[in-house]
Amino acid sequence: MSGAEEVLEDGRERLPPGQFLTSRFPVLTYGSTPDVELKGWNFRVFGHGLSEGIVWSMDDFLALGNHETMRDFHCVTTWSRYDNTWKGVPIGAVWEKIAPHLSEEVGAVMLHCTCGYTTNLLIEDFLAADNLFASHHDGAPLTADHGGPLRFVCHHLYAWKSAKWVNAVELLSVDERGFWERNGYHNRGDPWDEERYAYQETA
Ligand SMILES: Nc1nc2c(c(=O)[nH]1)N[C@H]1C(S)=C(S)[C@@H](COP(=O)(O)O)O[C@H]1N2
Ligand SMILES: [Mo]
Numbered sequence: 001m002s003g004a005e006e007v008l009e010d011g012r013e014r015l016p017p018g019q020f021l022t023s024r025f026p027v028l029t030y031g032s033t034p035d036v037e038l039k040g041w042n043f044r045v046f047g048h049g050l051s052e053g054i055v056w057s058m059d060d061f062l063a064l065g066n067h068e069t070m071r072d073f074h075c076v077t078t079w080s081r082y083d084n085t086w087k088g089v090p091i092g093a094v095w096e097k098i099a100p101h102l103s104e105e106v107g108a109v110m111l112h113c114t115c116g117y118t119t120n121l122l123i124e125d126f127l128a129a130d131n132l133f134a135s136h137h138d139g140a141p142l143t144a145d146h147g148g149p150l151r152f153v154c155h156h157l158y159a160w161k162s163a164k165w166v167n168a169v170e171l172l173s174v175d176e177r178g179f180w181e182r183n184g185y186h187n188r189g190d191p192w193d194e195e196r197y198a199y200q201e202t203a
Helices: 058-062 091-101
Strands: 042-047 054-057 067-074 079-090 108-113 118-122 132-137 151-153 166-172
Touching: 042 058, 054 058, 054 091, 058 079, 079 091, 091 132
Parallel strands: 042 166
Antiparallel strands: 042 054, 067 079, 079 132, 108 118, 108 166, 132 151
16 A cells, blocks of 8 residues: 555546545444344335335345455545455345335435434445445454444445445435435535535535
């Protein structure tokens, strides 16, 4: 890892504008770390286009697929951490189970977490190829502070979209704003466009 001068394959700087590099892994949580009870835990998909919700136990959800990827992580508060190894269920394996049941087109999703946190993603951002529901980080089970037992990870948007303790996906016809998106953060959050705050949104 040679630091902040690197460029990505498409020519963009590896370190997005306004970010600094850290090798620490800070914990950024609004509120406190919930104690996720595994007994009775389930993962739900519900909402637009589904006549009946889909429910998985933890074991059934983890059995949907397994994917490992090493990616950079960018928090809107300006720290970035390179080369995080995430392991878990790839988004494609989850969507494969949902798509056949859909009677309507889905435009966006709202992720829900045990603690009440929510965040929204446009469907194309949610389905980006390398996204996953991670159970492991850097070779070890996710700690509770970092979202264990399960968190979503979206690499190409600011890290507030990477919902910790995620346990449900709500399908939406049109985009709605999640927790931070209603409280001043940008609706989309592309780090290379510095989409940090809602006031920067163009109509
Ligand atoms: N449920 C939940 N998920 C969350 C948050 C949160 O407060 N609650 N914070 C977000 C923010 S702002 C960031 S930067 C990352 C931080 O992940 P980390 O604590 O594992 O570093 O989690 C995101 N996911
Ligand atoms: Mo963040």
